[in-house]
Amino acid sequence: MAEMSIKKKRPKNLDLTTIRLPLPGKVSILHRVSGAGLFLCLPVIIWLFGASFESPEAFSAVTGMLLVKVIIAGLIWAFVHHFCAGIRFLLLDLHVGIEKEAARKSAAVVFAVSIPLTLILWGVLL
DSSP: OOOOOOOOOOOOOOOTTTOOOOHHHHHHHHHHHHHHHHHHTHHHHHHHHHHHTTOHHHHHHHHHOHHHHHHHHHHHHHHHHHHHHHHHHHHHHTTSSOSHHHHHHHHHHHHHHHHHHHHHHHHHHO
């Protein structure tokens, strides 16, 4: 008898609004988003940096704009989150904290460190 291949019907949920990710999954996605955001905003960062060195008036104009402050605040968060999550992933690559509960705790630590650190840097830099 010829064997018939039976294809299992796996449930598929492609509705992103109903998917409930655990905290480590959210940290992973935000790590990728923050890295891509930093890379894509590199021309803006370079332009702002160059514009701030043209003259004292240009520096005041650049740092005084609300849109620039919002962009810089977002970039500060992206850098801090990407840095903290990157350290977490390096430790996971070294097989440190790969157990389920430890991975959840380290994901919570990423948020617990990156959000206040972002606020501190935002207050110091802006």
